[in-house]
Amino acid sequence: MKSILTLGCALASVVAVVAAQAPKLEDYVWYDGTQLTIEGVGFVGGETPYCRLPESAKGKVPGGVWGMSHHATGVNVRFVPQGRKLMFKWIVDNPWAVDAFMGPTAMTGLDVYRQEKDGSWKFAANPRYFFYQKDAQGNEHGGEYAMGWEPGRPCMVYLPLRSLVKEFKVGVEKGAEIKPLPRHDAKRRIVHYGTSIVHGGCVSRPGMAFAAQEGRLSDVEVINHGYSGAGRMEMSMCETIASIDAALYVIDCDWNMSVDLQKQNYEPFVRELRKRRPATPILLCGGCTQFEKPRPQELFAKGVYDKLKGEDPALWKDLHFISGVDMLPKEG
Numbered sequence: 004m005k006s007i008l009t010l011g012c013a014l015a016s017v018v019a020v021v022a023a024q025a026p027k028l029e030d031y032v033w034y035d036g037t038q039l040t041i042e043g044v045g046f047v048g049g050e051t052p053y054c055r056l057p058e059s060a061k062g063k064v065p066g067g068v069w070g071m072s073h074h075a076t077g078v079n080v081r082f083v084p085q086g087r088k089l090m091f092k093w094i095v096d097n098p099w100a101v102d103a104f105m106g107p108t109a110m111t112g113l114d115v116y117r118q119e120k121d122g123s124w125k126f127a128a129n130p131r132y133f134f135y136q137k138d139a140q141g142n143e144h145g146g147e148y149a150m151g152w153e154p155g156r157p158c159m160v161y162l163p164l165r166s167l168v169k170e171f172k173v174g175v176e177k178g179a180e181i182k183p184l185p186r187h188d189a190k191r192r193i194v195h196y197g198t199s200i201v202h203g204g205c206v207s208r209p210g211m212a213f214a215a216q217e218g219r220l221s222d223v224e225v226i227n228h229g230y231s232g233a234g235r236m237e238m239s240m241c242e243t244i245a246s247i248d249a250a251l252y253v254i255d256c257d258w259n260m261s262v263d264l265q266k267q268n269y270e271p272f273v274r275e276l277r278k279r280r281p282a283t284p285i286l287l288c289g290g291c292t293q294f295e296k297p298r299p300q301e302l303f304a305k306g307v308y309d310k311l312k313g314e315d316p317a318l319w320k321d322l323h324f325i326s327g328v329d330m331l332p333k334e335g
Contacts, residue, residue: 026090032175053171076203091160126210194253199259203227234255237272250283287304
């Protein structure tokens with residue numbers, strides 16, 4: 004027990020020293036995020052480059068959607084550093100953002116991944132907003148994180164799930180440079196529209212949101228249009244997501260809808276999306292559940308799916324459905 008306590012005290016001392024003062028900013032060459040490759044954003048003209056909807060959507064989409072569209076969930080910055088030292092600097096609108104289910108790393112922090120030689124992405128670091136207590140001048144601040152890197156190894160940084168990111172910069176040691184990675188082909192892009200589950204609730208780090216995992220595993224760009232408590236399939240949202248070029252539209256809103264609301268919105272939404280995107284596959288999702296029977300909302304959605312498939316098999320040949328019962332493993 005004594006040795007464990009001694010080790011714990013030693014580690015605490017190291018953390019305290021590291022957290023006491025940040026590296027000097029002038030030791031790095033700085034790149035704004037806009038100089039690199041930004042993925043996960045389907046529009047231009049947002050309040051910042053990391054917002055999910057343009058300013059022109061204000062007043063057209065529901066108020067809850069508009070507010071949460073400023074959250075950078077799913078937005079990531081991709082680049083190749085040529086130096087051995089990296090540093091990140093970012094500013095969020097509310098550093099003290101809290102949630103009943105999510106910690107500050109998910110709310111305001113970053114998630115850093117490196118690309119392996121086989122093309123897969125591996126977790127590298129999860130910078131917290133308040134990592135350093137003081138900067139090199141002794142001023143208190145947050146939003147800075149330094150780390151080592153293997154030159155030439157591609158890097159991907161996910162931005163915070165529940166924050167408006169006002170600024171994001173990457174620094175590399177002096178004498179080195181950073182090059183942007185090519186953006187994924189829009190012909191393989193996925194637009195995922197849904198609820199808090201898509202938005203990222205309730206993961207510990209931005210890269211663990213399942214829509215982010217979806218993108219890494221499939222090597223595609225995913226545009227995350229998850230809105231906590233506000234995935235209700237209004238026609239304005241159909242128009243919004245249909246305006247983004249994609250290879251697949253995933254509709255995953257059951258958990259935010261009652262059957263009565265589904266009767267009002269579900270079928271018109273799907274019909275309008277098919278009208279606007281006649282050749283693009285659409286995947287309808289039942290609400291994921293740990294139980295063995297589908298929820299009433301899934302039964303309704305499946306009924307709409309069966310109706311459309313039977314109505315015109317040629318028109319709806321690329322309409323698909325996945326049961327929420329089958330989404331989660333059952334072994335516990």
